[in-house]
Amino acid sequence: MLEKVEGFNMEKVIEEFEEVTKDAGRVQIETLRKILEDNSEAEYLQNLGLNGRTDPQSFKNCVPLVTHKELEPYINRMIDGDLSSILTSKPITTMSLSSGTTQGKPKFVPWNDELFETTVQIYKTSFAFRNKEFPITSGKALSFIYSSKQFKTKGGLAAGTATTNVFRNSRYTVAMQALKSQCCSPEEVIFGPDFHQSLYCHLLCGLIFCDEVQFVSSTFAHSIVHSFRTFEQVWEDLVADIRDGVLTERVTVPSLRNAMSKILKPDPNLANIIQTKIMGLSNWYGLIQELFPNAKYVYGIMTGSMEPYLKKLRHYAGDLPLLTSDYGSSEGWIATNVNPTLPPESALYTVLPQIGYFEFIPQNKADSDFIDVEPQPVGLTQVKVGQEYEIVITTPAGLYRYRLGDIVKVMGFYNSSPQLKFVRRSSLLLTINIDKNTEKDLQLAVEEASKFLAEEKLEVVDYTSYVDVSKDPGHYVIVWEISGEASEEVLSECCNCLDKSFVDAGYTSSRKVNCIGALELRVVRHGTFQKILEHYIGLGSAVSQFKTPRCVGSNNAKVLQILNENVVNKYFSSAFNN
Ligand code: AMP
Numbered sequence: 163m164l165e166k167v168e169g170f171n172m173e174k175v176i177e178e179f180e181e182v183t184k185d186a187g188r189v190q191i192e193t194l195r196k197i198l199e200d201n202s203e204a205e206y207l208q209n210l211g212l213n214g215r216t217d218p219q220s221f222k223n224c225v226p227l228v229t230h231k232e233l234e235p236y237i238n239r240m241i242d243g244d245l246s247s248i249l250t251s252k253p254i255t256t257m258s259l260s261s262g263t264t265q266g267k268p269k270f271v272p273w274n275d276e277l278f279e280t281t282v283q284i285y286k287t288s289f290a291f292r293n294k295e296f297p298i299t300s301g302k303a304l305s306f307i308y309s310s311k312q313f314k315t316k317g318g319l320a321a322g323t324a325t326t327n328v329f330r331n332s333r334y335t336v337a338m339q340a341l342k343s344q345c346c347s348p349e350e351v352i353f354g355p356d357f358h359q360s361l362y363c364h365l366l367c368g369l370i371f372c373d374e375v376q377f378v379s380s381t382f383a384h385s386i387v388h389s390f391r392t393f394e395q396v397w398e399d400l401v402a403d404i405r406d407g408v409l410t411e412r413v414t415v416p417s418l419r420n421a422m423s424k425i426l427k428p429d430p431n432l433a434n435i436i437q438t439k440i441m442g443l444s445n446w447y448g449l450i451q452e453l454f455p456n457a458k459y460v461y462g463i464m465t466g467s468m469e470p471y472l473k474k475l476r477h478y479a480g481d482l483p484l485l486t487s488d489y490g491s492s493e494g495w496i497a498t499n500v501n502p503t504l505p506p507e508s509a510l511y512t513v514l515p516q517i518g519y520f521e522f523i524p525q526n527k528a529d530s531d532f533i534d535v536e537p538q539p540v541g542l543t544q545v546k547v548g549q550e551y552e553i554v555i556t557t558p559a560g561l562y563r564y565r566l567g568d569i570v571k572v573m574g575f576y577n578s579s580p581q582l583k584f585v586r587r588s589s590l591l592l593t594i595n596i597d598k599n600t601e602k603d604l605q606l607a608v609e610e611a612s613k614f615l616a617e618e619k620l621e622v623v624d625y626t627s628y629v630d631v632s633k634d635p636g637h638y639v640i641v642w643e644i645s646g647e648a649s650e651e652v653l654s655e656c657c658n659c660l661d662k663s664f665v666d667a668g669y670t671s672s673r674k675v676n677c678i679g680a681l682e683l684r685v686v687r688h689g690t691f692q693k694i695l696e697h698y699i700g701l702g703s704a705v706s707q708f709k710t711p712r713c714v715g716s717n718n719a720k721v722l723q724i725l726n727e728n729v730v731n732k733y734f735s736s737a738f739n740n
Pocket of ligand 1: 487489491707
């Protein structure tokens with residue numbers, strides 16, 4: 163029997179999910195109708211000649227597929243303060259700033275209350291399914307969540323990251339209480355102006371409420387790993403704070419000091435318990451499980467560009483299961499995880515047919531993934547199992563037939579709604595001439611090469627890449643930060659292995675005839691990727707939404723500068739030398 167909590171009946175949520183997924187085709191038609199009716203006064207739609215029609219075929223005939231670039235002129239008018247009905251009937255008053263780390267620069271996308279509703283809907287759905295398998299009775303969550311700076315655009319619109327817009331919604335706390343996922347840190351910590359200090363306070367709150375913590379989470383898994391790497395550095399200060407009931411001087415922000423003073427009391431007994439637990443760990447294995455004895459799982463987005471952090475996260479989590487959360491973007495939500503027992507590597511995201519209108523562009527290998535043939539999207543219920551697609555979304559916040567740039571694979575159906583595996587971002591990462599390597603190809607190469615490091619009990623803390631075409635022939639540069647010092651011999655082996663692990667025929671054939679030069683592995687100083695994170699935070703990103711850019715474009719001068727200034731060693735591959 164699933165429990166009822168005020169304002170949230172889990173059985174009902176599951177029933178509703180069953181209903182809409184059984185009838186996904188009809189629900190999609192209905193959802194499109196509602197979006198188009200609600201926004202019939204939008205200038206964008208009016209100019210396209212829909213003339214009040216709301217059926218999928220007319221929509222497809224009249225409305226073009228677009229990317230962010232085509233919508234930018236409309237979005238820029240809103241940013242500049244034009245409050246007419248541009249993309250939506252009701253003027254947009256808030257913008258989300260997407261993290262931008264995957265595409266080089268942050269971009270503005272519209273945000274409205276309807277998107278908040280879909281957020282609550284998706285959180286409720288995944289919680290209801292999660293709670294069937296891993297019931298949470300009462301308690302708190304240690305959530306490493308941070309609000310980014312909120313600012314006003316030139317024309318006076320409020321802007322912040324999508325997660326910030328969610329956290330700042332007055333209904334957020336109520337929703338989280340209903341989901342028993344209330345953050346154990348006070349609001350001041352989430353909204354603190356300095357993320358290092360907020361992170362320290364999150365950790366401290368987690369320890370103070372360690373017996374009540376039911377799960378440990380963040381929006382993206384990177385942030386959880388980052389938090390416990392920080393814990394390794396600062397744990398003695400945390401324990402001292404708890405012992406004496408006095409907050410370390412490293413926290414200087416008055417609002418944080420004030421909020422923490424209300425919950426931090428001298429507790430030598432707890433300090434001793436924590437210290438003993440930490441001393442008993444071997445290389446921090448099982449840290450999360452030890453510190454939070456009642457935690458049921460670790461939770462956050464763990465697929466796609468987060469997969470490289472899973473190994474470290476498992477190490478910290480010990481026996482606690484890792485549960486990936488939902489699938490969405492600043493532009494809108496897409497799908498939810500209703501199979502929480504699957505490990506993140508095999509996670510399936512089931513599309514919620516009532517939160518947006520979805521189309522899918524088949525990725526045809528024969529056409530080559532990356533050549534721009536006129537795409538022919540299919541509807542949600544027409545997708546085929548085993549096929550890869552690029553997702554196209556139509557949202558209640560004014561995006562119509564918007565190419566999200568994500569590639570997913572259909573793994574099956576939940577009733578009649580597809581279950582997706584996230585594959586990769588569609589953009590190519592590394593290319594010099596006929597070679598084509600994606601984010602996933604790079605991840606696999608790094609995983610393969612880092613096995614040599616594992617033999618030395620070392621690991622890749624983080625990585626990125628770029629192409630260097632300043633000399634002919636151009637070559638790939640892979641940048642690694644590693645957890646300790648590896649010998650020249652091992653790193654040379656890693657470098658050769660990276661070169662050999664890009665198996666795309668365009669790459670290997672170009673390497674053989676030296677149309678692409680020897681791959682270069684650059685090892686950077688400890689803390690380099692932290693500097694990159696800080697750079698993005700400075701641009702308005704939120705730590706919890708941060709994704710390390712896996713390829714740095716030549717236009718990203720600042721990140722290239724950070725990388726170049728921190729190189730400690732360079733290796734060139736000899737893998738293709740005769
Ligand atoms: P943002 O720029 O922060 O809005 O990031 C949105 C992007 O993050 C999506 O377009 C995906 O590429 C990625 N993303 C979001 N959720 C997931 C997920 N569950 N698995 C893999 N990637 C995800």
